[in-house]
Amino acid sequence: MNWERQVKPMNEKQAALGHIKVLDLSRVLAGPWCTQMLADLGADVVKVERPGVGDDTRHWGPPFLKDAQGRDTDQASYFTACNRNKRSITIDMAQAEGQKLIRQMAVQSDILVENFKVGGLQ
DSSP, X not given: OOOOOOOOOTTSOOOTTTTOEEEEOOOTTHHHHHHHHHHHTTOEEEEEEOTTTOOGGGGOOSSEEEOTTSOEEEEEHHHHHHTXXXXXXXXXXXXXXXXXXXXXXXXXXXXXXXXXXXXXXX
């Protein structure tokens, strides 16, 4: 897999960390907040989520985002705030193919952030 950097328009001011690529394997509070700050400073952050369910915090609420009619959606405001300015993909890290893909992405990254429980990433 060739994980290419996002190309920003020439007229867009270069961000402080615009040259940095971050692989975000984090979950719950500290990790997502860390990568949120990196993304806010312009780093290209790709958050990996579980297929079918996404990140643990996608549905933590209230508060939830509202739809066009003002009704709550199933998207937690917390998740949206902590993952702003990031791209998101789903990869099943429990499968050999997913593990191979994560390793390839890690090699092509400048920074890898994870905050699994001890032994969880293994």
